[in-house]
Amino acid sequence: MTIEQTVEIPASRRIYIDLPSQIPIGTARIAINILECPCANEIEAFSDENEATKFTTRLAKRMMHEAW
Numbered sequence: 001m002t003i004e005q006t007v008e009i010p011a012s013r014r015i016y017i018d019l020p021s022q023i024p025i026g027t028a029r030i031a032i033n034i035l036e037c038p039c040a041n042e043i044e045a046f047s048d049e050n051e052a053t054k055f056t057t058r059l060a061k062r063m064m065h066e067a068w
Contacts, residue, residue: 001023007015046052 003020009015046055
């Protein structure tokens with residue numbers, strides 16, 4: 001089954017999806033493909049190295065927590 005929808009990505013970078021009732025309850029594999037994205041010069045970057053370090057540290061901690 002393929003579900004396709006155009007969404008606005010908010011500043012929080014969080015999106016929520018409601019699945020159709022036809023999808024059975026249980027384990028499933030879900031893939032998200034970003035088909036379009038802005039050019040590199042339009043992407044908001046980190047203001048400094050310290051901000052980038054804080055972000056990557058939070059991301060690494062979250063990934064380690066989710067792996068357990």
